[in-house]
Amino acid sequence: MSVNVKEMIRPWDSDARKNGAIVHDRVLPALRDVLLDAYRQVDPSMMAVPDDLYAVEEKKFRHITHGDFSPAYFELQAGLSKDIADRTDYATYLKGYAVYCGKMVGALVRASQHDDVDTRCALAESAIASVFADLTVTMDEYFRREAEADSKAQAVLGRALNALAEMDLTHRVGDDAPPKISEARQDYNTATDRLENTMGIIIGTGNELGNGVSEISRAIAELSDRTENQAHMLERVSASTTSVSESVHANAGAAREATDAAQSAITSVARSTEVMEQAHEAMGLISKNSDEISKIVSVIDEISMQTNLLALNAAVEAARAGDAGAGFAVVAQEVRSLAHRSADGAKSIRDLIQTSAVNVGRGAKTIDEAGLTLKDAAQHVETIDTLLSGIAERATMQAEDFLQINDSVGNIEGLTQSNAAMAEETRAAMSVLEANSDRLVELMRQFRLRQRHGGGHAGYQMAS
Known part of the structure; x- marks a missing residue:
């Protein structure tokens, strides 16, 4: 009052x-x-x-x-x-x-x-x-x-x-203040100094945070794009591995079929070998029989020669007999003609037998060569069968491996899809964080700070 x-x-x-x-x-x-x-x-x-x-x-x-x-x-x-x-x-x-x-x-x-x-x-x-x-x-x-x-x-x-x-941290209470508030003046100036220094650090940190958030936001955006591209690539890889897996399965089936065919070929070669051996034995019998026939033909040929000699002697005796032996001469002539035909037939049979013997020998040789070839073929077929069995086994293992790969690719694809979704969510969250960071920096820049020289953070300048 x-x-x-x-x-x-x-x-x-x-x-x-x-x-x-x-x-x-x-x-x-x-x-x-x-x-x-x-x-x-x-x-x-x-x-x-x-x-x-x-x-x-x-x-x-x-x-x-x-x-x-x-x-x-x-x-x-x-x-x-x-x-x-x-x-x-x-x-x-x-x-x-x-x-x-x-x-x-x-x-x-x-x-x-x-x-x-x-x-x-x-x-x-x-x-x-x-x-x-x-x-x-x-x-x-x-x-x-x-x-x-x-x-x-x-x-x-x-x-x-x-x-x-007014967010002016440059203001200080001067020495002209009343002595009664000297302590308050000192406390205010000290608090303002600390607050200004702290706000300067906060502003500098806020700027660095904003830059860091921007970098993280860009990195997450790139990660999201790369993750999405990776997901698309994994889809194509999954499709490719599925196709390869199906091809490997088909190859394994074909290898098994080839193995079965090789087994059938081995059986057929074995049978052919047996037939060749039987044919070789038959050729031997034919050659043996040809020799026997040759012997018989030789006997017939000797008989023909003796018959011809006897017919010749009979003709001589008939000629000596005159008219009485005319009829016998005719018979002797016929017998002689039969002997000649027998001799010719025996010769023809001998030639045929000789030709047959040559052909049988050639056939036996060919059969022997065919038998050796069949044995070689059987060995090669067995080798092929072994190789095909290995191929079939490895193809089956590859098919199983591809199934596991396909499952793994499917799992990776699922994880990549999840990562893509998480990256997109993080991208949205970082957008909000970036906006909030910008807002925070704008709010902090409303504080007026004295320009710092030397030490301290950059960006302490007065707010506009």
Whole structure:
């Protein structure tokens, strides 16, 4: 609550002034000593009250003891109050003023010892009223200064808080701030320094975070694209492995069929070998029979020669017999003709047998060669069968391996599809994170920071 001291402290009436004049006259002789004791509370080294100061104090003493609280008094006391307030605090001033009041009352009591009690009390009341009125005026100066300091302190702190509210971290409370907020000033400046440094680090970190998030976002986008391409490639690989697996299965089946065919060929070659051996034996029998027939033909040929000789002898004897032997000559001629035909037939049979023997020999040789060829073929067919069995076995194993590969590719394809979905989800999340990071950086850039030189983070400059 504001108080107007000039309106509250009014000039005294005539009766009060009479008592005041008595007080003035009785205390004035001791006033210099009273003032020295009071001022020593402020300056213990003071040995005497300076004349100019005493003159002002004596003039003020006259005003207050006479109750002369006029504009002249207030003007005079304003100068004294400012001087006192500039030199000391109000607690020390009150301590000195208490000495001033006590010493003045003491001097008054000693000077009024011959008066009655009522008079001494009235004079004491007048003295005390005058000094307390003066004290009120002086304290009003202290209070005014205190109010001004409070107002200035509020203004200084208000500007600091407004700057902080405006995100201006460059503002500092200067040395011109009221001393009463020196600790608050130091605390504010220290806190703002730390906050500015922290915000600078946060902004620098935010920029780095934004760059990192952008890089991660780009990397995840590339990963998502590569994962999607990989998924497509795995689909093609899966289709290819399925096709290869089917081909390997088909090859394994064909190899098994070839093995069966080779087994059949081995059986057929074995049978052909047996037939060739039987044919070789038959050729041997034919050759043997041909030899027997040749022997028989030789016997027939000898018989024909003997028959021809006998027929020739019979013709000679018939010729000798003349007509009687004419009929026998005819028979002999016929027998001789039969003998010649028998000889020719035997010769033809001998030639045929010889030709047959040559052909049988060639056939036997050919059969032997065919038998050897069949044996070689059987060995080759067995080798082929062994190879085909190995091929069939390996093809079956390859088919099983391809089945496992196909299953593995299918699993990889499933995992890749899951990775692609996760990469897409991460990509979306990173987009949100990138937007939030940008928003965070924009919010942090609203803070005004002093430009840092040398150490510290880059990007501390004032926000726009």
